[in-house]
Amino acid sequence: MCADTVTPEQRSKIMALVKSKNTKPEMVVRSLCHAMGLRFRLHRRDLPGTPDLVFPKHRLCLFVHGCFWHRHGCKYSSMPKSRADYWATKFDTNASRDERCINRLKLMDWRVDVIWECELKDLDRVKERVQTLTTLLD
Numbered sequence: 300m301c302a303d304t305v306t307p308e309q310r311s312k313i314m315a316l317v318k319s320k321n322t323k324p325e326m327v328v329r330s331l332c333h334a335m336g337l338r339f340r341l342h343r344r345d346l347p348g349t350p351d352l353v354f355p356k357h358r359l360c361l362f363v364h365g366c367f368w369h370r371h372g373c374k375y376s377s378m379p380k381s382r383a384d385y386w387a388t389k390f391d392t393n394a395s396r397d398e399r400c401i402n403r404l405k406l407m408d409w410r411v412d413v414i415w416e417c418e419l420k421d422l423d424r425v426k427e428r429v430q431t432l433t434t435l436l437d
Contacts, residue, residue, distance in 0.1 A: 324416045325351050325363040331426055337433055346409070348400025357433045360404055362397070362413045370394050373417045410435070 320342055332339060332352060339361075340353045350360035366375035370390050379386045401411045412432055418425055 320351075322363070322365065324365065324414075324419055327419050327422075328352065328361065328363050328414055328425070328429075331422060332429060335426065335430065337429070346407075347403035348397070350404070350411075354433060357410070357435070358408060359410045359412070359432055361429075361432075362401075362411070363416070364397070364413050365416045368393060369397055369413075369415075371415045371417065373415070375417055 329339075329341075329352065337354065338356075340355065342349050342351065343353045346353065346360065348360075348362065351363045352361040353359070354361070364371065366373050367377070368390075370376050370393065378390075397413075401413075404411045410432065412428070414425060414428075
């Protein structure tokens with residue numbers, strides 16, 4: 300096992316800076332949707348999982364997930380070498396919560412999609428997907 304290169308206090312400060320709202324990937328998706336003329340609500344706390352973008356007119360919830368935190372499985376979802384047991388539990392909990400919230404939203408007749416951070420490397424593809432999702436009910 301590899302030792303952490305910073306003290307526990309420093310690591311705690313670093314982790315406290317990790318944002319859950321208004322992240323760079325989320326801001327990219329918001330900007331893209333706004334430029335497409337779509338209107339949405341942000342972080343609706345009355346919905347399970349507090350979706351990042353909610354399109355009430357289309358009954359659509361979008362989550363913008365970081366590959367590392369939500370375990371996408373791509374090259375960006377690596378496992379930390381130190382405290383592997385802690386991280387495995389943390390990631391399993393995140394994934395279970397994500398699945399539970401998505402299922403609850405679907406039971407409430409919302410359509411749900413996840414845009415992964417790594418997918419933002421091809422904005423045209425993301426734009427096409429959002430366009431398809433928002434025109435399904437029109």
